[in-house]
Amino acid sequence: QVHLVESGGGVVQPGGSLRLSCAASGFSFSSYAMHWVRQAPGKGLTWLAFIRNDGSNEYYTDSIKGRFFISRDNSKNTLYLQMSSLSAGDTALYYCVRGGVGFRLYYWGQGTPVTVSS
Amino acid sequence: DIAMTQSPLSLAVTPGEPASISCRSSQSLLHTNGFNYLDWYVQKPGQSPQLLIYLVSTRASGVPDRFSGSGSGTDFTLRINRVEAEDVGIYFCMQDLQIPPTFGQGTRLEIK
Numbered sequence: 001q002v003h004l005v006e007s008g009g010g011v012v013q014p015g016g017s018l019r020l021s022c023a024a025s026g027f028s029f030s031s032y033a034m035h036w037v038r039q040a041p042g043k044g045l046t047w048l049a050f051i052r053n054d055g056s057n058e059y060y061t062d063s064i065k066g067r068f069f070i071s072r073d074n075s076k077n078t079l080y081l082q083m084s085s086l087s088a089g090d091t092a093l094y095y096c097v098r099g100g101v102g103f104r105l106y107y108w109g110q111g112t113p114v115t116v117s118s
Numbered sequence: 119d120i121a122m123t124q125s126p127l128s129l130a131v132t133p134g135e136p137a138s139i140s141c142r143s144s145q146s147l148l149h150t151n152g153f154n155y156l157d158w159y160v161q162k163p164g165q166s167p168q169l170l171i172y173l174v175s176t177r178a179s180g181v182p183d184r185f186s187g188s189g190s191g192t193d194f195t196l197r198i199n200r201v202e203a204e205d206v207g208i209y210f211c212m213q214d215l216q217i218p219p220t221f222g223q224g225t226r227l228e229i230k
Contacts, residue, residue: 037167045159045167045210047219061218062119095166103214104157106178108166 001026004096004109011115016086020112022079022096030054030074033099036081038092039111046092049081050103063089086116120145120213124222132230137198139225141211146191148215155215158187158196161224162207170209171196203229 008020022034036048049070050059058070069082079096093111100106121144131137147154158171169178174194175187184199198205206229211222 044224045212045221047212047221050217059217102155103217103219104169104172105159105167105212105219106169108168110166 002098002107004098004107006094006096006109006112009094009112009114011117012086013118014087014116016116017082017084018086018114020081020083020094020096020114022081022109024077024079024096024098027098029072029077034070034072034079035097035099035103035105036068036070036079037095037097037105037108038090038114039095040089040092043092047103047105048094050099051079083114086114088116090114091116119218120147120216120220122211122213122220122222124209124211124225126225127223128226128228130228130230131198131201133203134200137201137205137227139196139209139211139227141189141194141196141222143192143194143213145216147194147213148191154190154194155213156187156189156194157212157214159210159212159221160205160207161210162204165207167210198227201227201229205229 003025005023051070067085071080095111096109097105098107123142125140154174159167160170161167171187208224
């Protein structure tokens with residue numbers, strides 16, 4: 001059974017940084033691409049970033065390029081999202097998602113909340 | 119980026135009645151391989167989103183056959199042929215033809 005547990009969210013001041021983690025279990029982590037998706041309070045879904053199973057390729061949506069970085073440690077079955085220069089617009093619930101074929105989003109974690117506020 | 123537009127944004131349906139949600143994309147989602155890269159996700163109350171349908175009409179594992187998808191190019195439809203109480207939630211379409219994948223605004227389904 002696929003299990004994704006995000007952590008690392010919290011309250012951070014504007015301009016600050018945060019690193020999110022996602023612990024994966026129940027599948028062969030190193031065989032699957034992974035994504036981060038966020039959902040602002042009461043809003044829709046925004047895809048953020050993708051990383052291939054071996055970490056060889058990454059893709060980002062424009063609004064986070066140069067500020068957020070996706071990475072993974074296959075030896076620890078863990079996905080990361082390093083976020084910097086945070087602003088109020090980054091306030092959201094951040095989901096870790098297991099990929100598969102193309103950019104399809106197969107299994108979602110429960111999310112970790114990030115609040116950017118002074 | 120490809121813009122995705124859903125309608126209606128909310129609907130209330132009597133149990134046992136059908137429901138239909140439309141999704142339109144600003145560009146064709148037809149790949150050269152002949153497939154349209156359009157998925158549907160549902161976010162039930164208090165839960166994370168889950169994959170419902172991919173490639174327009176293929177149901178994800180465990181999805182009841184009362185859910186169906188259709189369409190091609192830029193116009194797509196999700197249908198529930200007999201709504202049940204457990205179908206309450208927000209339904210999102212998403213294109214994964216181009217990077218970045220983009221979602222529709224979501225359609226809130228309620229039970230009358």
